[in-house]
Structures are given as structure tokens and as C-alpha cells.
Amino acid sequence: MEIQIHNPLDMHVHLRDADMMSVVAPLTSKYFSWALVMPNLVPPVMNTADAIWYRQRIESLTGNDNFTPFMTLFFHEWLTREILEKAKDHIMWIKLYPAWITTNSEGWVKSVLSEKAKEIFGIMEELGIVLHIHGETGDFVMDREANFMPNYLEIAKAFPNLTIIMEHITTKAAADTLDMFPNLYATITLQHLEITLDDVAGWALKPHLFCKPIAKRYEDRDALLELALSAHPKVSFGSDSAPHPQHTKECPGCAAGVFSAPISLQVLAQIFDRAGKLDNLQKFVSDNAVNIYKITPNTKTVILEKKDFVIPEKYWDVVPYRAGETIDWSIKEVK
């Protein structure tokens, strides 16, 4: 059995920089038509010049793959109308991380509802720039996303023409929030369709399944699965693929992030196939995002076949999601 996925899109990926970028960028560009590249480098991507330079570095590695990296700016309170107007021709997306909440987010946005933040949201709304938010508070780890939901509602209500993406949602609370305002959308990762906290910490502790937001309860995972398998039109795939060198995962203080880019499409095919929903995969990994962002992606077709595939133990120094496991689907051809 085969399926064709046209123009697969990863709406949330970390391509890093330097050596790590040279390993992971080609693993995304090979299978995806384009990808939305997160800006949390050190220092972060703060303005158009940073973003263009970062894009050039990525393209030097992916130039032959019919792939476009779309760039995001790091939300900060010194963004001005001038910066945003200049950015608009190059960058449609801005990513907001509440302070401290994840890798390289330290010391930035203290309150997503500050007057300054709202002023910037207003300019973004006017200019048609999309707002992506890592929606977590600093509360108890299992409550952080659910407790953030009132912020989404307040922003969505105050800025009805601002497109707001609830990034990598992990809870039933977020799934339930999605349809409360027409301008709220979401991305979902691969791992949050499969795992719960039981997989991370229920038996042995699994650092390679540790990410932010952390995987939650079974009812949360099932709510996300329902959104993805039904190809809910406001939801698109964003892998949040986040490579870390092995020694920073298997250590006393393990970094947050799951590396899934090179095996996302294969595992997604398995998930959708086993649920009898293969017909909806095209929408989840491409069509929905095309509609939400009103974009025209590069033309690329990935042909997957139902044939055992053993996920590599490592890609360079990075242990991928489900390393060493055999899955039902493999990539036959990219054209």
C-alpha cells in the first residue's frame, strides 16, 4: 500500500545553528516542502536582518531540496511599528515565549497581557502578521498550559483580526479552547499524539521523550488525537522537532525537546493508518496550513509505502523519537 502526501509542511521546527543545523536542516528539507523555523537561537532572531541572515545559512544547506524555510521573529517588547513594517515583506510570523518557559526563552516576555505587548499585537493585527505563542504559565508543570488558556481568550477577543496560533498544544483544555474564537488556531506535534506522562516518567524515566510542554494525561492525548485524525481545519502539524546532543539529554539536567523531523511523516502515516484515517493525513500535514496561512508552498510529493522501517538509533549525535523501533511505514520516494 502507498500514499502520496503533497507539499508536507512542518509549521514548527527548530533547525538550530552551526554544526547542529548542518545535520538537522537537510533532514527537514528532504521531506518537507517548507517549514516554519523557530527563532530561539542564542541570541534570538530579533529583527529582519537577523532572520534573513539565518535563512541564508539554512538555505546554504538545503538549496537543492526544493524547500523553503520560513522565518519567525522572536517576540520582544522593543518591537516597533517600524521594525514590523520592515519585517512584513519577509516575515509573516512572530513567536512569543513567556519568560523562562523553555529553551532560550529566559528573561523575555514577563506578561503577555502588558500594555506594551498589546500595542504590538495591535500593529501585528493591522499588518497581517501571525502570532505564535508557546502558551504556558509558570505554574505547576501539569497545569501550565490549561492555566494559560485565559490569556489566549483575552488576546483573541481584543484582536479579532489577529491570527493566533496556540503552539504545540498538549491538553484537552487547549482542544476545548480552539473553537471559542474564530481567530484561534493550533499546531500539534507528533509525540503528543502518542505519549502521555506515563511514557516519560511512568516506568523508567525517558529523557528522549521529555519536551515542553510536557506530555499530559490520556484524556489530553486522546483529545489531540481526535483533532488530528479528524483533520480539524484549525489545526496543522508542527513537529516542534528540537534536536539536542545526546550528552545534554542523558545527564543530570536533561534539556527539553524531542527530535522527530526525519521520521515524522512515517510515524504519522502509521498513526493515521491504524486509526483508519489515512485520508485525513494530507489535510493535517499540509492543506489545513495552506488555508490558515494563505500560502502557496513549493511543489513536492512524498510517497510513503506500508513497509517496515527501523528508526535509526542516532542521527549524528542526536537520538530521535522512537530510536531503534520498527514502524509500519517508510518513505519510498520524494519527487
Added chain:
Amino acid sequence: MEIQIHNPLDMHVHLRDADMMSVVAPLTSKYFSWALVMPNLVPPVMNTADAIWYRQRIESLTGNDNFTPFMTLFFHEWLTREILEKAKDHIMWIKLYPAWITTNSEGWVKSVLSEKAKEIFGIMEELGIVLHIHGETGDFVMDREANFMPNYLEIAKAFPNLTIIMEHITTKAAADTLDMFPNLYATITLQHLEITLDDVAGWALKPHLFCKPIAKRYEDRDALLELALSAHPKVSFGSDSAPHPQHTKECPGCAAGVFSAPISLQVLAQIFDRAGKLDNLQKFVSDNAVNIYKITPNTKTVILEKKDFVIPEKYWDVVPYRAGETIDWSIKEVK
């Protein structure tokens, strides 16, 4: 400032075997008057002969420390009146692990309420043998202990003269259950008085804070703290100190267990001191257990002084709780 602790007791410790035992047994025997030694070796301590032989191996390492290791048997459904009567002269305690729930518990007690289990509880009640239970179900990791509580209630009600120890409790649910029957008691570890899931997985993932049951919410920790600081007479200290070689903690599938034996008394002194409850520490780490188990421990006095102590980064190949951190209290003398 100094305090004296007379006859400190660790009511739950893993001394392991072979090389690891030779490292950790002396670290317990040095500071504790005696300790209740868990039986989950591979294979487990199944009968009196196993227990006596294990005790001899421990004593060969701790013989000069005025220390007594008290032995437990591993609960299994082949325990008979004959085995228990023979054990009674040597072993007052039996430890029950539901199948699969923690290190080396695989494949044992499927149901704590089976007819066979109840028959054994009845014999133990008659012979005055104490039942220690690792009280977790196989449910979602954050619910396992709370969901186990009905089992405690059922056993406590059916066997009113059986002394039942709810081991290493981690939840407000367990704290609330403690006083429901006069024959229910509990132990609490060091780390569960301090940490929550936020410390384990809220920021970086911390394998050296990963244990079973996993640390829970702030309200759970606070309920345990209240029991300990008030020296609730049904609660005693059980470190559940569980050493694992570093490479089995910092790896793709990290073993469960926190190693705290050599620094427990110092950190407990800090906790009780900072809460203004130093007067209750003697009860929590000794007197309560003496009353609950009706025992006469060896005479040993540990003198602690309020003086900075840097916790070692490692003991042999084991990273201890709070490795490298400076705490307020140190051990001045043992006599």
C-alpha cells in the same frame, strides 16, 4: 547550635548486594542505629534462610558500627503458615510490592485483595508480623497512589490487628487516609518533604530526583511536611534511599530511586530547623518508630551542628540527593 538525635532509625532502605552494598551499607550503618532493609534483590529475599544470609552479608560490612539491619521478606503468594512461623523469630516485617510497580517487583502480586493474599494477611495478623506495602496501582502515574487508597482501607478493616505501613507516601490522599483506621501507619522519605514534580520535570529533567512513587503536587508535599514537622505519631522516617550507578540514571531509560542515606539526617535537620520544629525531629526519626514497632534500638547518638556542609558530588558511582549543594547542618559526631 547543636542537636542530638538518639538512635536514628531508617524504616525503609535499599542496601543492595555485592559491590553496591559494600559502598552503601556502611553509609547507613554509620549514622543510623538500625534500619529496615528492603528485600527486592534479584532474586528477592523469599524466606528466612535468604534473609539471614543477606543479613550476614550486610553485617560483615557494618559489624563495627553498633548498627542492626532488620530484615524484611518479599511478599509472595506461596508464603505459608509454616514459612511465616519460622520467619517470626527473625523477621517482623514483610514487604508487598504490587506486580511491576517498581525496581525488581516484576511478576509478583497481581492483586493485593486476592483470596490467597488475604489468607496470608490473616496469618501475619495472628503472628504479629507487620505488613509494609508499596501502595500504587498501575494507573496514570500521578494517580497511582491515590487510587491505591481503597486497598489500604479494605485490608485495615478486614484485619484490625494487622499493623499496616503505607510506605513512602507522596500524596495528600495518603495523608488523609492515615487516620481512618488505627492500624494504618506511614513512612515518608526525605525527598518527598522537599520536591514536587516541578523539581523532577518542570524545568530541566532531573533523573537523580526520579523515584517511585514520583513526587507529586505542592499540596501533596505540604501535607507530608505537616505530618513530619508535627511528628504525627503514626509516621516515621523511611529514606527509601535507593542507590543506582550513575550510568543507569543518566541514560535513555533512567532507573527509579534517590540516594539519600548519608545526607538524610543533615537535610532533615535543615528542614525541621527552618520550620522552627527541631524539637520534633527526634520523634520523626526515632521515637515514633520505637512506639509503632515496639522495638528497642541500639544506643547511638548523632550530634548535628549548624555548620555548612557541601554534599559530595558522588559516593563511589552514585550521585546523591542534592549533590554538590551546600546545606546548613552537618554531622559533628556519632557516639
